[in-house]
Amino acid sequence: MSGVAPRPPATNPAAFARRCVECLVRNRRAPEPPAEPLYGQRAACFVSIKSRGELRGCIGTLEPAEPDLGREIVRNARSSACDDPRFPPVGPEELPHLTYSVDVLSESEPCTVADLDPRVFGVIVTAGWRRGVLLPDLAGVDTVARQVAIACQKAGIAPGERFETRRFTVTRHREEGDHSGD
Numbered sequence: 001m002s003g004v005a006p007r008p009p010a011t012n013p014a015a016f017a018r019r020c021v022e023c024l025v026r027n028r029r030a031p032e033p034p035a036e037p038l039y040g041q042r043a044a045c046f047v048s049i050k051s052r053g054e055l056r057g058c059i060g061t062l063e064p065a066e067p068d069l070g071r072e073i074v075r076n077a078r079s080s081a082c083d084d085p086r087f088p089p090v091g092p093e094e095l096p097h098l099t100y101s102v103d104v105l106s107e108s109e110p111c112t113v114a115d116l117d118p119r120v121f122g123v124i125v126t127a128g129w130r131r132g133v134l135l136p137d138l139a140g141v142d143t144v145a146r147q148v149a150i151a152c153q154k155a156g157i158a159p160g161e162r163f164e165t166r167r168f169t170v171t172r173h174r175e176e177g178d179h180s181g182d
Contacts, residue, residue, distance in 0.1 A: 011036060013073055013102035013173040017047045020077035021100070025092050030078070033070020043069045044105040046135060046170075047076040049090070051097050057084040062108065062124065062133065062168075073102055103135055103170035111167040118147040121167040130155040136170060 011034040019031050033039040046060025057080035066072040077100075081090040090098070108124055116123055122136045125148065132155030134147055141147050148165070157163050 011039075012175065013038070013045075013069075013104070014100040014175040016070075017049075017073055017077040017080075017100045017102050018098070018175065020074050021049070021081045021090060021098070022095055024078055024081060025090055025095060030074045033068065033073065039070035039073075040068050042067065043072065045069060045072050045076055046103045046105070047073060047080045048101045048103070048135075049080050050099045050101075051094060056094075056098060057081055057087055057090065059084055060103070060105075062105065069104065099175055101175070102173045104173070106169045108166040108168040111165050113144060113148055113165055116144045116147065116165070116167055118142065118144060120169065122170060123147055123151050124166040124168070125151045125155055125157060125163045126166075127155065127157045127161055127163040130157055132157065137172070 016031070016034065016039075023030050042064045044061040044064050046058060048055070049057040059079035060076050061072065064072060066075055103122075105122070111121075115121075117136075118141050119137050123134050125132045132151040132153070134141065134151040134154070141150065149159075152159075152161075152163060155163075
């Protein structure tokens, strides 16, 4: 390893997610992913949308559902804008107030709760067919107990019920100047 950090993509994945949502909301065809190595790799991702600093949509995949990251971003940007059951679809009047981030996930690995660190690792909890996920490094999630409790609540896993855990890391891409959640 040379010790040189990889160069960031010329086209920020968060800016690409913005273009995808803007095209969708304006009834235009989704843009083609940039012809850059990052977008050609196969990886899962989450696309998060915020409006004036508050969550507006967040949908993603834990395993790749598309042949490459570019198409994965297109898919999850659309889902975050239109299919997050917590929110109505994004409307054209909202577009100027939205900010985007894209979290590219590593493969998950089995772990114990003691192996978690909410600043470093996202968590997946499962009990039978129920599954809850929480991304890492989220504002207000400062302890492993809180991280696991939120993931369990999302999965419908009752306190004291047995569950399995997996962890993953993310590479977070935000739009220029967006430091919400820092």
